[in-house]
Amino acid sequence: MKFKAPVTKNEEYEVDIVDLTYQGLGVAKIEDYPLFIEDTLPGEKALIKVIKVNQNFGFAKLEKLLTKSPDRVENVDRNYTRTGIAPLQHLKYDAQLEFKQHQIQELFDKSKMDIEVLPTIGMDNPTHYRNKAQIPVRSINGKLQTGFFRKHSHDLVTIEDFYIQDPEIDKAIVVVRDILRKYHIEPYNETKHSGVIRNIMVRRGHYTNEMMIGLITRTKKIPMVDIIVREIKEALPEVTSIMQNINLSDGNGLLGKSTVCLDGKKYIEDKLLGLKFAISLNSFYQVNPEQTEKLYSLAIEKAQLDGTQTVIDAYCGIGTISLAVAEHAKKVYGVEIVKEAIEDAKINAQKNHINNTTFVTGSAEDQMEKWQAQGLKPDVIMVDPPRKGLASSFIDSAAQVSPKKIVYVSCNPSTLVRDARRLAEYGYEITQPVQPVDQFPQTVHVESVTVFEKK
Numbered sequence: 001m002k003f004k005a006p007v008t009k010n011e012e013y014e015v016d017i018v019d020l021t022y023q024g025l026g027v028a029k030i031e032d033y034p035l036f037i038e039d040t041l042p043g044e045k046a047l048i049k050v051i052k053v054n055q056n057f058g059f060a061k062l063e064k065l066l067t068k069s070p071d072r073v074e075n076v077d078r079n080y081t082r083t084g085i086a087p088l089q090h091l092k093y094d095a096q097l098e099f100k101q102h103q104i105q106e107l108f109d110k111s112k113m114d115i116e117v118l119p120t121i122g123m124d125n126p127t128h129y130r131n132k133a134q135i136p137v138r139s140i141n142g143k144l145q146t147g148f149f150r151k152h153s154h155d156l157v158t159i160e161d162f163y164i165q166d167p168e169i170d171k172a173i174v175v176v177r178d179i180l181r182k183y184h185i186e187p188y189n190e191t192k193h194s195g196v197i198r199n200i201m202v203r204r205g206h207y208t209n210e211m212m213i214g215l216i217t218r219t220k221k222i223p224m225v226d227i228i229v230r231e232i233k234e235a236l237p238e239v240t241s242i243m244q245n246i247n248l249s250d251g252n253g254l255l256g257k258s259t260v261c262l263d264g265k266k267y268i269e270d271k272l273l274g275l276k277f278a279i280s281l282n283s284f285y286q287v288n289p290e291q292t293e294k295l296y297s298l299a300i301e302k303a304q305l306d307g308t309q310t311v312i313d314a315y316c317g318i319g320t321i322s323l324a325v326a327e328h329a330k331k332v333y334g335v336e337i338v339k340e341a342i343e344d345a346k347i348n349a350q351k352n353h354i355n356n357t358t359f360v361t362g363s364a365e366d367q368m369e370k371w372q373a374q375g376l377k378p379d380v381i382m383v384d385p386p387r388k389g390l391a392s393s394f395i396d397s398a399a400q401v402s403p404k405k406i407v408y409v410s411c412n413p414s415t416l417v418r419d420a421r422r423l424a425e426y427g428y429e430i431t432q433p434v435q436p437v438d439q440f441p442q443t444v445h446v447e448s449v450t451v452f453e454k455k
């Protein structure tokens with residue numbers, strides 16, 4: 001018999017909010033049928049209106065809050081919730097940190113693993129921290145606008161203060177937007193796949209204040225490019241690099257294959273844990289420098305190196321962890337899939353006069369297998385994979401080379417727990433409490449460090 005949801009669209013209910021999903025939505029139950037509601041918190045009573053009914057769950061809209069949680073932050077800017085820029089902004093910061101700790105704890109508990117998760121290490125000022133922005137450019141009523149897409153859509157909401165970005169980056173976006181307007185540069189139109197400018201990317205060095213402006217275009221040519229570049233440099237003295245990335249595709253991917261330097265250097269420099277790093281447009285670089293230093297210091301401390309060990313840094317990006325680890329190790333091998341990031345990593349080793357590192361472009365899973373075949377015997381493997389976690393073939397090869405420790409920096413607790421179960425099959429156990437570090441305040445993202453040791 002087909003299940004019939006106990007609610008229908010446009011019905012109103014007075015409900016108790018009983019939970020908060022990992023996406024930051026409040027949960028209410030009508031006869032056990034869950035409804036997800038933006039901008040509501042556990043413990044609150046709310047008048048809601050059903051907006052979508054699926055087979056096993058539905059969505060509702062907050063009409064009126066009837067009682068408020070003591071953890072609620074009042075007077076937030078709804079645009080940050082609507083766009084998903086800051087989906088937890090309505091939750092007090094201490095409660096956000098607890099929410100992140102409990103999320104990891106719950107996933108381990110559900111997986112029947114007896115693991116302790118420590119309180120999340122947070123920030124003193126958990127706003128305006130991002131060192132990078134990727135801002136869509138679109139036309140609204142014939143005018144070039146910058147902002148962010150409304151969640152699950154490509155409707156641009158115009159925004160000037162992005163709340164979680166470095167304010168100097170916000171200012172730079174407005175400056176570039178105004179220059180593009182002045183020279184009538186056509187914004188990208190997704191429906192017609194026409195127009196010139198798709199996105200503005202800005203990166204700013206936290207310690208150096210060097211700034212990169214990236215113009216992501218649909219076309220190879222930018223009309224009036226010379227004068228645009230000149231005006232950007234005049235208006236933004238921090239700019240040391242102006243890049244163009246050409247994305248010819250009609251898909252949603254941000255970057256295209258070809259990147260050209262329009263002015264200055266191909267990369268900006270920043271510092272992390274006292275080391276210098278070159279960061280190019282295509283390379284991954286952690287977006288919250290203050291928290292990254294805490295995260296990496298912890299990871300390195302947990303590796304317990306005394307200068308005699310061989311370390312593999314898998315998913316190494318521009319070599320940030322590898323180079324920070326190098327002074328505590330005999331030899332460090334890094335692997336990363338993005339070619340430009342490995343080029344940066346090699347430059348970074350030279351810049352810091354570090355000569356006990358080797359960097360390889362490739363997939364971590366393939367390279368780990370090669371290292372295994374070559375008989376490489378690392379004492380410690382450090383991993384910092386993307387959200388999808390470790391490939392199972394990576395775990396197989398990593399376990400074969402039998403390091404004493406695996407230090408896992410994770411940005412997704414679900415894949416961390418999945419990988420922990422696989423590693424346990426090879427005798428790798430979590431020997432100390434998991435430590436979450438809040439790299440992304442106001443958002444639902446959760447980062448953590450976990451140590452596995454061979455029993």
Ligand SMILES: C[S@@+](CC[C@H](N)C(=O)[O-])C[C@H]1O[C@@H](n2cnc3c(N)ncnc32)[C@H](O)[C@@H]1O
Nearest residue numbers: 284286315316317320336337363364384385386
């Ligand atoms: C979370 S980032 C960490 C980078 C670096 N450890 C850091 O903190 O700057 C993950 C990195 O893994 C890379 N990556 C993604 N899939 C990969 C794969 N299969 N093999 C190797 N690297 C991969 C990404 O390009 C990205 O640089």
